């Protein structure tokens with residue numbers, strides 16, 4: 001089996017460029033006022049970084065179905081290499097869904113299934129995961145449930161060059177679940193779940209960080225009647241905003257410190273970056289530091305931090321008189337809106353907010369800042385406020401209802417420690433002292449039951465659980481934090497913190513993963529399985 005061979009490489013210590021990192025002392029290089037704000041190390045671009053606020057924000061295209069029937073919409077997406085002009089005057093090669101980065105936005109509504117045929121025109125296997133989706137296991141994108149390339153030449157050649165490793169790898173389909181055809185795979189999403197900002201991205205075992213960095217990520221906006229009834233700003237007043245950091249080589253290519261540039265044999269990144277890769281160019285929907293012209297009106301902004309390792313603290317400058325009104329998060333609408341002056345987003349987290357730009361005088365230029373870094377990375381994008389549109393929108397006081405999960409309802413309490421540790425003789429990242437193995441089940445949960453999980457983190461670990469969202473009960477001795485309301489699928493764990501979350505398992509039986517969404521940690525073994533029955 002591919003993963004085990006790959007993992008064996010890991011354990012054998014083929015991490016060439018690794019420098020010693022004291023276990024439990026990760027490198028933390030994004031620092032504001034002397035305190036660390038992300039776990040990771042800055043990768044410095046080799047070209048002059050582009051000027052900010054000179055290019056327009058673009059909105060990813062919406063994916064069109066190839067056909068529809070009574071209860072489903074069918075799509076086809078080619079995963080392909082594309083060139084983009086991310087930095088003016090330079091071509092950057094990307095790995096894309098359908099030719100764009102971010103990939104095309106999938107729009108769905110509750111009650112209709114989405115069926116997507118992913119065709120792999122890339123040189124290496126891929127895995128597609130719908131993050132936040134309540135998805136049967138065959139379509140969840142388990143890290144070894146590959147979509148093999150249409151053209152396997154490069155991949156097979158890599159395997160043959162390492163004949164001693166190739167025995168298992170030449171057996172496609174082994175231990176894979178679901179559609180195992182070469183070249184394409186059909187993913188079926190029932191989407192029997194609340195409206196929410198979901199996103200899809202690559203999830204190939206050991207190499208997710210490199211694949212997402214190259215561009216394999218897109219929005220999936222799921223809607224329902226409850227949300228529709230609120231009359232939220234829509235059309236040009238609804239902006240999905242995918243924020244990522246990236247770094248570029250002198251010729252415009254993306255830089256990424258993979259140990260193994262073939263992305264076949266040895267997982268992970270070189271020693272300096274074992275804590276995470278932080279880019280030094282901020283992209284919003286694929287454009288560096290863009291600007292957007294907005295009317296003086298209420299907008300729905302759907303923020304997604306799709307960075308590999310960088311945390312963000314977003315603030316509008318000058319601040320909107322009405323505040324930043326959070327209406328939803330990872331798992332959809334909150335019960336009631338929450339007014340913030342800033343938002344902290346760990347990798348993979350989403351915040352759905354309303355900002356009323358009518359509160360600004362026409363002509364105001366508003367900068368979206370990131371207070372978790374200084375200098376260029378302290379800025380994200382700009383909004384140029386136009387004339388006031390007199391179509392004011394009033395947010396309802398009640399948005400939704402949320403079934404409150406209580407610790408008393410839990411049938412079991414489990415504890416998981418997220419820490420740096422040895423993987424074989426190398427440094428990596430562990431859950432409960434163990435590196436990821438597809439065969440190792442860390443929890444078996446009964447569908448229909450509630451569990452409490454205690455999660456302890458040695459440094460920043462954005463912990464994500466597949467299949468079901470959860471509620472944050474406690475952080476240390478305190479209650480949930482100011483950004484913890486509603487249903488989450490990713491928790492921003494702070495260094496030295498122990499949090500308690502409640503999960504109600506429901507939906508589908510099978511083997512799913514939970515993992516750190518710092519993608520370098522994930523690739524370096526910070527992932528585990530749970531099984532639902």
Ligand code: C2O
Nearest residue numbers: 129131203348464
């Ligand atoms: Cu967005 Cu398992 O990940």
Ligand code: CU
Nearest residue numbers: 130131132466
């Ligand atoms: Cu997920």
Ligand code: CU
Nearest residue numbers: 461516518521
């Ligand atoms: Cu982590």
